[in-house]
Amino acid sequence: MKKYFLILVLLPLLTMNAQNGIFSGRIINEKAEPVFGASVIIVGTSFGTSANEFGQFEIKNIPNGIYSIHVSSVSYEKRTISNVQINESTKPLNVILKEALIQTEQIIVSAGKYEQRVQDLTVSTAVLQPEIISKKNHLTFDDLLRYVPGIQMNLEQVSIRGSSGYSKGAGARVLVALNGLPMYSGDNGDIVWEMIPVADIERVEIIKGPASSLYGSTAIGGVINIITKSTVKKPITNFRSYFGAYDKPSYDVWKWNNTYRQFYGAELTHSNSYKDLGYTVSIKKFDNDSYRQNDFTKRYLGYIKLNYNLTEENKLTFFANYLSMNRGNFLYWKDSRNALVPKDEDNGNTVRSNRIFTGLIYHHHFSEFLTTEIKTSYYRTKFTGYGLEETTSIADLVRGEALANYKASDEFLFTAGLELSHANISSNIFRNPTFMGGAGYAQAEYKGIPNLILTAGLRYDYIKMDSTSGKNAVTPRAGLNYKFTKDLILRASVGTGFRAPTPSEVFTSTAVGGGVSVIENPNLTYETSFSFEIGTHYTMRDISLDAAFYQTDYNNFIEPNLTKEGDIQFLNISKARIQGLELVADWNILPALLTFSTGYNYMWSRDIEKNKSMKYRPRNTVYTNLRFTPWQFEIGVDFRYWSKVEEIDFALAEPPLALVVDGEQRVPAYITDLMVGYNFFVMNIPAKVYLNAKNIFNYNYVEFIGNLAPIRNYSLSFELFF
Amino acid sequence: MRRYIVIMLGFLITLIFISCDKGIEPLEVVGPSGFEGKVTFEGSWPEGIKRTHLVVFKEPIKTVDDFFLPNLSFVVDSIPYGTTEYSYNSIDKPFSSIFKFAAGNYKYVVVAQSKTPEITFNRADWTVVGVYCESGNQTSPKTMIVLPGKIANDININVNFQNPPPQPPM
Numbered sequence: 001m002k003k004y005f006l007i008l009v010l011l012p013l014l015t016m017n018a019q020n021g022i023f024s025g026r027i028i029n030e031k032a033e034p035v036f037g038a039s040v041i042i043v044g045t046s047f048g049t050s051a052n053e054f055g056q057f058e059i060k061n062i063p064n065g066i067y068s069i070h071v072s073s074v075s076y077e078k079r080t081i082s083n084v085q086i087n088e089s090t091k092p093l094n095v096i097l098k099e100a101l102i103q104t105e106q107i108i109v110s111a112g113k114y115e116q117r118v119q120d121l122t123v124s125t126a127v128l129q130p131e132i133i134s135k136k137n138h139l140t141f142d143d144l145l146r147y148v149p150g151i152q153m154n155l156e157q158v159s160i161r162g163s164s165g166y167s168k169g170a171g172a173r174v175l176v177a178l179n180g181l182p183m184y185s186g187d188n189g190d191i192v193w194e195m196i197p198v199a200d201i202e203r204v205e206i207i208k209g210p211a212s213s214l215y216g217s218t219a220i221g222g223v224i225n226i227i228t229k230s231t232v233k234k235p236i237t238n239f240r241s242y243f244g245a246y247d248k249p250s251y252d253v254w255k256w257n258n259t260y261r262q263f264y265g266a267e268l269t270h271s272n273s274y275k276d277l278g279y280t281v282s283i284k285k286f287d288n289d290s291y292r293q294n295d296f297t298k299r300y301l302g303y304i305k306l307n308y309n310l311t312e313e314n315k316l317t318f319f320a321n322y323l324s325m326n327r328g329n330f331l332y333w334k335d336s337r338n339a340l341v342p343k344d345e346d347n348g349n350t351v352r353s354n355r356i357f358t359g360l361i362y363h364h365h366f367s368e369f370l371t372t373e374i375k376t377s378y379y380r381t382k383f384t385g386y387g388l389e390e391t392t393s394i395a396d397l398v399r400g401e402a403l404a405n406y407k408a409s410d411e412f413l414f415t416a417g418l419e420l421s422h423a424n425i426s427s428n429i430f431r432n433p434t435f436m437g438g439a440g441y442a443q444a445e446y447k448g449i450p451n452l453i454l455t456a457g458l459r460y461d462y463i464k465m466d467s468t469s470g471k472n473a474v475t476p477r478a479g480l481n482y483k484f485t486k487d488l489i490l491r492a493s494v495g496t497g498f499r500a501p502t503p504s505e506v507f508t509s510t511a512v513g514g515g516v517s518v519i520e521n522p523n524l525t526y527e528t529s530f531s532f533e534i535g536t537h538y539t540m541r542d543i544s545l546d547a548a549f550y551q552t553d554y555n556n557f558i559e560p561n562l563t564k565e566g567d568i569q570f571l572n573i574s575k576a577r578i579q580g581l582e583l584v585a586d587w588n589i590l591p592a593l594l595t596f597s598t599g600y601n602y603m604w605s606r607d608i609e610k611n612k613s614m615k616y617r618p619r620n621t622v623y624t625n626l627r628f629t630p631w632q633f634e635i636g637v638d639f640r641y642w643s644k645v646e647e648i649d650f651a652l653a654e655p656p657l658a659l660v661v662d663g664e665q666r667v668p669a670y671i672t673d674l675m676v677g678y679n680f681f682v683m684n685i686p687a688k689v690y691l692n693a694k695n696i697f698n699y700n701y702v703e704f705i706g707n708l709a710p711i712r713n714y715s716l717s718f719e720l721f722f
Numbered sequence: 723m724r725r726y727i728v729i730m731l732g733f734l735i736t737l738i739f740i741s742c743d744k745g746i747e748p749l750e751v752v753g754p755s756g757f758e759g760k761v762t763f764e765g766s767w768p769e770g771i772k773r774t775h776l777v778v779f780k781e782p783i784k785t786v787d788d789f790f791l792p793n794l795s796f797v798v799d800s801i802p803y804g805t806t807e808y809s810y811n812s813i814d815k816p817f818s819s820i821f822k823f824a825a826g827n828y829k830y831v832v833v834a835q836s837k838t839p840e841i842t843f844n845r846a847d848w849t850v851v852g853v854y855c856e857s858g859n860q861t862s863p864k865t866m867i868v869l870p871g872k873i874a875n876d877i878n879i880n881v882n883f884q885n886p887p888p889q890p891p892m
Contacts, residue, residue, distance in 0.1 A: 253748050337748040516820075564790030565843045566820065589729070626733055637734065651792045658822035667745045697738070700745035708746065 023086050024058040025093035027051040027071060030131045030679070032236070032686060032721040035097050038073040043080075053233065062086050071095045075106065077592040094682050098592065098629065099129045110205040110225035112443060112455065113180070113214060113415050114405045122455050122479025122493045124150070124208040124535055124548045124582065130201035135634070136675055137242050137692045137717045139263060139288065142193040145224070147638060149584050149599020149623050150208045154616050155704045156193060160208050161550055162578040162605045163221025165616040166649075166704050167560050170504040170570070173221035175211070179228055179317070181359045181377040184218055186395030186423035187430055189502030192381075195323050195357055197303040199238060199269040199282045202229045208582075209550060210531045212497035213457045213477035216419065216439050220497040220529055228319070231278025231307045232271045237722050241266040244715025246291040249340060250698050256293050256341050263288040263715070278307040291711050292340045294328035294347050313365040320358040327351055329387060332706030336662035339700075339708045349387035356380050368407070375401045388511050393427035395503075411448035415457075417441055425503055429510040431520075433466035433503050453481040455493075463500045463526070466507075471526050473498040487539040494532040501526060501558055505570040516659055518560075519567045527556045527572065542588035551579045557607075559615065562651035575608040578617070598624040607647075615649060616704065618642035632682050634690075636675040644668045648705050660706040669701040669709075686721040752871035755825040756812040759877035761833055761852065763806050765884045772839045774801040774851075775817060776810060776879065779830040782863065783890035786845045796823045801833075813873075825870040830863050833881050845892050852881035860887035 027038040034055025041048040042062065051057045051073075064087040072078040076097035084093070106118040106127050118125060126148055138144045145151045145158055152159045154166040163173040176183050176191045183191060204226050211219040245260040265286030272279060282303040290296050305319040329349040333339045341347070359377040366372065377399045385391040403417040423435040443457030456478045464470035477495025484490065501524045509520045535548030556572035563569050580603040587596045601621045605614040613619075620643040628635045644666055653663025677690040691714070698712040761776060776798035783789055797817035801808045812823055831854035836847045853860045854877060868874045 250744050251748055335749075336746065337751070339746070339748065562792055564787055564794075566791045594730075624733075626730060628730070641740075654792075655824040655826075656791065656795045656821040658824065662749055665746050665749070667743075669745075670740050670743070697742075698744070700747070702746065 021062055021064070021086075021088070022058060022060050023047075023062050023084075023090055023093070024056070025095060027055045027057065027073070027095050027097060028681065029076065029097050030099065030688075032238075032681065033232075035073050035076065038071060038076070038097065040095075041070040042086075043068040043070055064088070069093075069095075071097065073097055075099065077588070079592050094684060096632075096679060096681050099131070108203075108205045109180070109227070110177075110207055110223055111211075112445065113403060113417070114413065119483075119489055119537065120453055120481055122453070122481050122491050123211075124491075124533060124546070124550075126150070126206040126208065128204040128206070130198065130203065133198050133201075134240060134688070134717065134719055135636070135677055135690055136638070136673070137244070137690060137715045139265070139286065140193045141196040141198060141226075144204070147623055147625070147640065148206065149621070150582050150601055151206070152616075152618065152621065152642070153703060155707060156191075158191065158224070159617075160206070160222035161552075161580055161582070161601070162603045162614065162617045163552075165559060165614060167505075167570070170508065170560075171499075171502040171558065172218055173499060174224060175215050175219035175222070176224045176226070177215075178226050178319070178357070178359065179361060179375075180225060180401075181361075181375055182215075182218065182399065183357060183379070184397075185355075185379060185381045186397030186435070186503070187381065187393045187425045187427060188504045189218065190504075192323065192353075192355060194286075194299055194301065194325060195321055195355060196226060197228070197282060197301070197305075197319075197321055199240070199267055199284070200228045200271075200280050200303065200305060202227045208548075209493070209533050210477075210495055210497035210529055210552065212473075212475040212499070212529075213459045213495050214441055214443065216459065216461055217437070217463065217473075217498060217500045217526075220499040220527070228305060229271070229280070231273050233273060235270070235272040237271075238269045238719060239267070239722075240269075240717065240719045242715050242717035244692075244713055246710070247698060247712040247714070249291070249711055250700055253337050254340050256338075261289045261291050263290075263713075273307075276309040280305040290328070290330075291713070292330050292342070292708070294342050294349065295330035297325065297327040299326075300324045315363040317361040317363070318359070320356065323353075323355045325351075325353050325355075329385060330707070332660040332663065333708065334661070336665050345388065349385070351383055351385045353381070353383035355382070370407070371405045373401075373403045375399075375403070391427075391429045391510055393425065393430060395423055395425045395427075397421065397423040411446055413445040413447075415443045415445075423503070430503050430507040431466070431509075433507055435463075435465045435503060437461060437463045437500075451483040455479045457495075461498065461500075465500070465503060468506070468522055471500060473500075473526065473528070489537045490534075491536070492532070492534045495530075497529040497531065497552075499527050499529075499558070501570065505558060508570075516657060517567050519563070519569050521569050521571065524558065524570055525556055525572055527554055527558050529554045542591060544586045546582075546584040548582045549580070550582070551577070553577050560649075562649075562657075566657065573607055573609065576606065576614055577608055578603060578605040578614070580604065593629055595627045596625070598622070613646040615647045616645050617647075618645050632679045634675070634677040634679070636673075636677075638673040638675075640669065640671045642669050653705055663705040665702070666705070667701050670697070670699050671701070671709075672696050672699075687718060689716070689718045691716055754813055755868050755870055755872060756823055757866060757868055757874040757877045758811040759809075759875065759879070761801065761805075761808045761810065761879050761881060763808075764880065764882040767804055768835070768883065770837045771803055771835050773836040773841070774803070774805075775799075775834055776801070777832055777834050778823075778828050778866070779832070780826070780828055782830050786891055789845050789848070789890060790843050795826075795828060796821050811873075823868075825868045825872070828866040828868070831866050831877065831879070832863075832887075833879050849886070850889055851883065851886055852879040853887045854879050855887075860885075 027035045036053045038051040040057050069081045111121045158174045171189045207223040211223045243264045245262045267284040269282040284301040288297045303321040308316045334341045357379045362374045364372045379397040382394045399421040401419045406414045419439040421437045439461040441459035446454045458476045461473045475496045479493035482490045507520045508518045511517045531552035533550040538545045554576040557576040561571045582601045584599040605617040622641040624639040626637045652659045674693045680687045695712045778796040799815040832850045833852035834848045856864045
């Protein structure tokens with residue numbers, strides 16, 4: 001066994017033979033993409049070169065000998081390959097560069113709707129690289145977010161720095177967008193994570209904090225903007241598949257099935273370009289039998305993207321994705337002795353849905369000073385729920401935005417835009433309301449003072465929902481970024497936000513079981529916020545530290561509550577406050593070999609009127625990752641902790657209603673995941689294999705009452721590129 | 723290198739140590755909790771009364787909203803008009819199956835009457851006519867203590883129509 005292991009490890013080195021004084025090869029990243037411009041240096045000599053657009057390099061006339069090779073590129077970890085024998089028979093060498101943990105030159109577009117360096121921003125951000133999804137075999141995109149400091153997932157509902165509790169998908173306080181086009185649905189205003197075309201993600205940009213002054217209503221808690229890949233110059237086909245199974249539950253009394261419940265999926269993606277037209281096509285099937293009864297999901301996703309360069313200055317991007325989903329509707333457990341079984345009246349309930357999301361982006365580059373974009377999207381959602389009542393909803397949401405960036409001088413940059421949106425809903429639980437919104441925004445950036453960047457912006461929104469009266473909102477914000485040194489940066493921002501209630505929050509009227517109904521509230525008004533943040537970022541060699549203090553005050557905060565009649569209704573809480581401190585650290589302990597990253601968030605959230613904590617907001621959270629990458633192996637350990645949430649929907653869990661028996665059961669969460677992977681690229685085999693064990697200690701916890709989180713599970717995934 | 727391996731091992735051991743707890747466990751089944759007793763009525767019943775219920779509140783009534791859910795914890799089935807003595811048991815005589823009673827301390831247990839045929843959630847529709855209290859002192863409500871799996875006995879209330887108790891906020 002040991003012998004085979006050694007062969008596997010040394011095989012990449014054994015393949016390094018020569019071709020008469022010529023040392024050549026290819027530099028690629030972990031997504032198998034060429035790293036254009038990567039530097040290749042033969043240590044101790046004057047020999048060196050850069051990789052071409054295909055990642056290929058070649059150095060001639062090298063004296064025979066054994067050398068160390070340095071390979072490096074911006075945003076990647078530098079690699080040193082020792083004991084490379086260069087002689088007459090040296091074969092081409094493939095080198096894989098890994099994304100650097102500490103990225104000093106990362107560019108993002110979400111903070112200001114134009115390209116900015118991360119270190120120039122006035123707000124807290126995080127940038128995620130997509131390969132982590134395949135490495136850790138995250139089954140849906142929201143799983144990825146569970147590992148980001150400052151983000152809390154309550155089932156499928158995302159919360160940035162405590163912006164949201166849990167409202168069964170009705171409404172969101174974090175704007176999730178695809179290339180800047182919002183992906184919330186017209187009726188629920190929710191995010192369907194399965195819609196996101198994971199195979200085409202270039203990076204994920206996260207703005208931690210209110211962004212209403214640029215993005216409007218839904219961004220009151222922050223923004224998650226998914227940027228898709230650019231056009232490729234060579235055809236590339238990617239096939240990814242995974243298979244996994246859930247372990248047996250911790251207690252015999254929880255066993256409801258004698259089989260190991262499985263999950264599996266396959267995805268085929270092809271990208272190419274023909275003259276000025278680039279395209280990506282992807283199909284995906286991903287099913288999950290689930291560890292819980294009546295919690296299955298069967299899904300198909302199709303995705304197409306076209307990039308067309310009309311001229312040097314004009315570009316057109318079109319994309320469309322279609323999701324078909326059939327799933328069981330697990331609402332709450334029966335009780336703590338039947339934690340993996342739904343309540344009797346819910347067992348057998350299912351939801352069928354179809355969704356199509358399309359976007360068209362026209363980019364025009366007038367000059368180096370002026371660029372414009374016109375973005376339009378159409379999102380159609382349709383679902384039918386089969387249960388106590390048959391519930392249906394069809395929503396059509398059309399959205400348009402015109403955006404201009406004008407660089408008046410080296411010091412001044414202006415961004416301005418107009419937005420329009422309209423939704424039609426046909427439903428037996430939300431009535432048949434219409435919704436329309438219009439907005440205008442402007443932002444300026446000033447760089448006239450050395451080391452200082454100032455930003456100021458303002459947005460006006462008008463929103464009208466059906467017969468309710470129209471609402472106006474003005475949301476200004478300002479920010480600064482000051483660099484004490486290249487490595488020590490201060491940032492601060494202050495601003496207001498607002499959020500209009502979604503049609504589902506205003507008009508939902510349906511039974512939820514146990515004699516309890518959700519009732520409509522046409523008097524629901526929009527919530528507003530005032531927030532500020534001050535943060536600092538410090539980088540020293542292999543360590544990067546980030547600290548931020550934040551505070552948001554909400555007025556008329558919208559949350560589901562129990563009425564005195566015993567129904568559930570979305571109501572405006574008069575005042576709420578969230579304060580917190582977030583610390584994030586990344587440490588390259590051994591560059592390109594051993595890295596450690598951690599994030600801690602302390603959050604103090606209060607319903608000021610009741611002087612209680614806000615629901616589903618843990619006070620302490622810790623996320624930690626340790627990654628060890630010897631040779632072509634990768635071993636990772638992730639650990640997540642959050643403290644026991646103080647407030648939940650006690651009214652649902654406790655008498656007199658006790659709709660969720662034992663629903664008050666909740667604990668601090670300690671979740672540990674393990675990942676082991678091997679990359680065959682260096683052996684000229686374009687494949688990667690990963691083995692994941694999630695929740696390896698089989699810790700039992702809930703994110704939401706009566707919903708036991710995934711128990712220990714194992715999966716094997718592999719990717720092929722051809 | 724050895725130092726870093728020690729760091730890694732320390733990290734892993736810490737994880738194992740703090741994850742030893744299994745988290746949420748199945749709770750043991752306990753028998754039903756409840757209460758029982760007798761309501762006695764003195765004097766003539768007021769005209770037009772349509773509903774009379776024994777009502778259990780978790781906390782004392784400090785505001786109008788405290789008179790309803792979720793502070794309202796249990797309602798016993800309606801007591802017939804003109805009754806002079808009414809024996810009840812919370813398990814046999816719940817007003818509605820929606821109400822699930824649980825063990826706990828209940829600080830305000832009363833008999834309330836309404837002149838509306840249907841249950842309303844308007845505080846003004848209800849009059850408190852009797853309070854579970856110590857030694858007949860209706861200004862000092864007594865806490866009803868119900869232990870898990872037990873039936874609290876002798877939750878008796880005397881209603882004297884000539885001497886009504888203080889009314890909670892309207």
